[in-house]
Amino acid sequence: MAIRELGIILHGATGRIASTQHLANALAPIIAEGGLDVGNGETVMPKLILAGRDEAKLADIARTHNVENWTTDLDTALADPAYPVFFDAAATHLRLDLLHRAIDAGKHIYTEKPVAPCIKDGLAILSAGQAKGLKLGAVEDKIHSPGYRKMKTLVDDGFFGRVVNFRLDFGWWVFDGLERQANRPSWNYQKSGGGGMFSDMYAHWRYVVETMMGPMRRITAAGWTAQPKRGGEASEKFDVDVEDSCSVIVELESGAFGTITSSWAQRVIGDDLVSFQIDGTGGSAQAGMRRCRAQAAKDTPNIRGFNLGGDSATLDYKIDHAADWQEIPEAGPYLNLYRAGWEQFLRHVATDAPLKSDYAAGIRDVQFAEACLQSSATGAWVSMAPLA
Numbered sequence: 001m002a003i004r005e006l007g008i009i010l011h012g013a014t015g016r017i018a019s020t021q022h023l024a025n026a027l028a029p030i031i032a033e034g035g036l037d038v039g040n041g042e043t044v045m046p047k048l049i050l051a052g053r054d055e056a057k058l059a060d061i062a063r064t065h066n067v068e069n070w071t072t073d074l075d076t077a078l079a080d081p082a083y084p085v086f087f088d089a090a091a092t093h094l095r096l097d098l099l100h101r102a103i104d105a106g107k108h109i110y111t112e113k114p115v116a117p118c119i120k121d122g123l124a125i126l127s128a129g130q131a132k133g134l135k136l137g138a139v140e141d142k143i144h145s146p147g148y149r150k151m152k153t154l155v156d157d158g159f160f161g162r163v164v165n166f167r168l169d170f171g172w173w174v175f176d177g178l179e180r181q182a183n184r185p186s187w188n189y190q191k192s193g194g195g196g197m198f199s200d201m202y203a204h205w206r207y208v209v210e211t212m213m214g215p216m217r218r219i220t221a222a223g224w225t226a227q228p229k230r231g232g233e234a235s236e237k238f239d240v241d242v243e244d245s246c247s248v249i250v251e252l253e254s255g256a257f258g259t260i261t262s263s264w265a266q267r268v269i270g271d272d273l274v275s276f277q278i279d280g281t282g283g284s285a286q287a288g289m290r291r292c293r294a295q296a297a298k299d300t301p302n303i304r305g306f307n308l309g310g311d312s313a314t315l316d317y318k319i320d321h322a323a324d325w326q327e328i329p330e331a332g333p334y335l336n337l338y339r340a341g342w343e344q345f346l347r348h349v350a351t352d353a354p355l356k357s358d359y360a361a362g363i364r365d366v367q368f369a370e371a372c373l374q375s376s377a378t379g380a381w382v383s384m385a386p387l388a
Ligand SMILES: NC(=O)c1ccc[n+]([C@@H]2O[C@H](COP(=O)([O-])OP(=O)(O)OC[C@H]3O[C@@H](n4cnc5c(N)ncnc54)[C@H](O)[C@@H]3O)[C@@H](O)[C@H]2O)c1
Pocket: 012, 013, 014, 015, 016, 017, 018, 052, 053, 089, 090, 091, 092, 094, 112, 113, 114, 139, 141, 185, 200
């Protein structure tokens, strides 16, 4: 099988998501396994150059993953034709400028979310890339999780019948960095760093919801700040000027409604950080990142309401509602979520295979986040009509 080397600039390589998910869990294993069979008699072998600001950290990560090349000089890397792909997972507020520079240099683009600060900027990137015949992809990792893949098998089998209702709830407690060290980078809580729950997580919830149930028609949203003071990496105190908690109502084109709630100020109970439930006339399913359980219409028990009879203090404790749900069988083999995205993008670059998570999909993710911010500011319903 012919080996085709594909040069990739991995920018923001020292960051949390780039060094762990994109490098350690995706690209390094692909390289260690001898490249990716792209199905046309070719194996694509990624050839990486790690790009960032901190020489010592870059050298350390490069050593750990047997990557020969790293640089703090992005312009020189962009000018090097040996690297036709630019990947960005640096801090969000840098993205727009970086993607424009990469497109000017004629690079194909793969980028973390959010793919742009706003729709207008995203469309400008898209048309600049298309004008040069470049390929542009967006990271949409959550849809590759085992739980959602199992849920998608139910969607494809027509299990739900007519969807009537859905709800998605996500979050965990992020320490404020004052009383206890924060467990997420501080830029997530500052407008100047591109932070905020809407652009962070609703970018994900857009493709999760639309993959399962089709297009959104309109939304209304509220976002608020549960933890107004936080401490940064150097223990400096700052005012949080973005939402860290949100509640959104979505109306789908199908006419069904649902809610999406997310918070960095809620504590976890249950077996997952996220719970996504779809209710339909044919049955319901509830998925986290790992599991998916379902209850068909024919198996739905006759719930007797609150049933606060004589023995009101204990009666409901004896009912195990989860026992009436069926575990959905595994839909694997599974890949690391980020590796699944990389494999699709590499196939797209090498063979023109269709890419669902392309840059336009990333812009639709931004559209949802933007609609949420707009609605949260005005209190109005905001259209999610497709962009021209
Ligand atoms: N797909 C997902 O689920 C997911 C999860 C987490 C983060 N992300 C995205 O990945 C990106 C990085 O997030 P992270 O959590 O890894 O953050 P991080 O703070 O750990 O990493 C940010 C990186 O950007 C670099 N950087 C910051 N300022 C810079 C500058 N001025 N010049 C050059 N480099 C600079 C930092 O050195 C670091 O390498 C964000 O855009 C975020 O939205 C996506």
